[in-house]
Amino acid sequence: MARTLTINDQEISAAEGQTLLEAARDAGIYIPTLCHLDGLTDVGACRLCLVEIVGSNKLMPACTTRVQEGMVVYTDTPRLRAYRRQIVELLFAERNHVCAVCVANGNCELQNMGIVVGMDHVRYDYLFPKLGVDLSHERFGMDHNRCILCTRCVRACDQIEGAHTLDVLGRGAHSMIVHDMNVPWGEATTCTSCGKCVMACPTGALFKQGSTVAEMVHNAEKLAFLRAARERRVWNV
Amino acid sequence: MSEKIRFASVWLGGCSGCHMSFLDLDEWLFDLAQAVEVVYSPVADIKAFPENVDVTLVEGAIANQDHLELIHTIRKNSKLVVSFGDCAVTGNVTAMRNPLGEADVVLSRAYQDAQFLNPQIPHDDGIVPPLTAQALPVHAVVPVDLYIPGCPPPAKRIRGVLQALLEGQSPEMIGREMLKFG
């Protein structure tokens, strides 16, 4: 059944059960996000897709909020814009994101998000944590300096590949993506070397070894294709 | 009063790539020279940073004692301080030493651990200024008025900013053309 709602004063129609993010995108309205990836379940973690809903005193993540009849939603208010810029700045300050020497330079969702939110500099102290690069896998590499802990790789590995090699260790700022029970990637026996984690990664944290900056394209949309093909037998996305 | 704009550019902890990109402005540099007087720059042989500067482009991070002293003078003597390029804006490559630890760790990594012929840290006075504990973006040390990201900022972006400034406007730093880091 269709639902009618208003996003940014534009009346739109959405299918029942659709999320606000999906409904907005179908209507050509862009809502920024980093932890959402088509084909994976949503976790509402990056908080970039928070929107204002009239009648609710809380900001709601568009990726996990379902459309409702008569909803009035604003996705791009000055307040939301300010919050989004702060969140992106927090990410850049948290780990060592050096675009100039990153393999994902030019193909990075975080770098793009900096442009989207209008970030010309970071107001917070850079934390410069000492983090490692795991090159123990023969084909892929993981650079924790570039990781934003969106867990897209964790979900891709679990939900699309079914291996669940990846998960998160520790908590808070000490959270780290790990393989198996925190072993080097090359020693992770559950890893099928499928590369879906690399496809899912929005930044240069996961990469193909030996690829140049220009070559390092993630192809995240392949994951959504796989999901659609398996679950709905749709092969021509 | 048709006095020229007093323009400065400085090269701190960076590779000079931002200045190279500045030189890529080619013939537009002639137009610029009409409008400004270059009072300090690595491309001009001027020893001391002057007073009453209108605009100063700062390339590079604050990485040693000389930078630290100079940046305070720059701030004091400049109406508009512009962080010029990623090293000035974020620390960038210059700040990649920071995760290793403070200066002593960095120096021994560079001059001792990685050397096998006569490893020693340069220690004679006056040879090189002592490193700051961390390499920092300019705005972590003094207030900055404008930021031009990029490693290096493309010549077009530099021109966009300078042209706006010459026209007395504040440049619009939005979109991929003006804001992309790296």
Added chain:
Amino acid sequence: MNLEELNAIAHSERLAQAQKRHHLHVCVGTACQALNSEQIAKALQAALKQRGLQQDAAVKCVGCPGLCSLGPLVEVISKEDSAGPRSLLYQFVKTEDADEIVAHLGGEPVKRLETPLDQPFFTRQLKIVLENCGKVDPERIEDYIAVGGYQALMKVLTEMTPQQVIDEITRSGLRGRGGAGFPTGLKWGTVAKADPNRYPTNVPEGIQSRKFVICNGDEGDPGAFMDRSVMEGDPHRVLEGMAIAGYAVGANYGFIYVRAEYPLAVKRLRTAIRQAQRAGLLGSNIGGTPFSFNVEIRLGAGAFVCGEETALIASIEGGRGLPRPRPPFPAEFGLWGCPTLINNVETLANVPPIILKGADWFASIGTEKSKGTKVFALTGQVKHTGLIEVPMGITLREIVFDIGGGMPEGKSFKAVQTGGPSGGCIPAEFLDMPVDYESLAKVGSIMGSGGMIVMDDSTDMVEVARFFMEFCMDESCGKCIPCRAGTVQIHRLLTKIQQGRATERDLQTLEELCDLVKHTSLCGLGQSAPNPVISTLKYFREEYLAKIKREPSVSANGKRVEEHG
């Protein structure tokens, strides 16, 4: 067990207790136990034996009577002695004092140990949740039954429909004691109505329930020990509340989620569950009715965030204790996808008396919107620290100066912090404000689970804010960015202010970050983490300004800020 059998146990237990002229209650809560109170109980027992008084007097190990700062505590309740029926309270008791206490039974009190029972600490309190703490032996179900235990459960099972139970709780005005104050009856009603087949479920084999009751005993606020005292001192009360809740919402299985740092509470709850099962008060066909209810204990592994309901559920399911966005709320989509009622220990402990004495009785206590009592763990710079229960609407002044006995000599009051690391600091100007959910929220604090820290004039408020921010930073689960990275930056800015390196620009950045973390974090941990900073900035701003550098910025000597390895 049916009602007659229950009454028979109560009767014979009361009869047995009435035979003794003196009852010696020894506190064996965690605090007094740490001071060797179990040895004191044994010494008292030995002294009774030596003096041949076993027939005359009995020693009972009881839960916390509240005045922890004077422990170990021994209360002597005499039916009659030289002064008629009376109770005496002995403070700082040592094993060596046992014989003297016993020798004075029925005669003059041991003056050097006595502390008055009519002091405001006791007289200004009103005990509902804690009424049995300090009175019943938490390890004997008969003792609980003797004071009317499990009567409420029998009543709902035999005389009330689930809807009537929900109506009664709704009318009582009881609100969640975990901190947020959500109306309990409304929550129960939602779970009762929820369709267990709406979402796909994944209940482990062997559990025959499609709805669940969870008792949240993951009390993690620094300095808070309300729930611990209830679980240690009156564990059957919690079980009875859970069973009533289970009956009301249609759940046949319950979990008590207790943090592993509470070994005594876990031990007593385990004992209590075993006893209740053996007595037929938990398990199948309770009281001869078709209602079945089982309870299992799950231990928390030391993460503060697991007090958040969705994280707690994830933890019980065996996953990482991470919160998830709501809706859907656990009432509809909870444990293993089933409708789940989560209530705090104190909330559930309020249930049996409401059922027995009626909603009207409960609603007559407290303020218009906050009914009943609230238990607080009173700590900090007051003379009497410990566990207190007060009617809603009492003023902060009464709590701090009457019950708490005021500041230590030579100190004056500065602020009181309620609600643990998520609460705010309330200055002296609000001392006469009534304590209820709305009033506390209005001044920028929260009721929270009941931590209450009193601060005197020597307290550095920036340091207080920094301390609590450090706690939240360490306890952030790391899932959402504002909480994970925002708390780190807030803590860093507070450190910078403390070190005298901050500028006014930093203060502005701090305020903007607090606003961000409060309004964009995924769960309650992040959403309330900035409260201590926001409230101290509001009421003690001059302390921040005094540490801020005036001239326009000269920071960076390039020194790394020493924190957060």
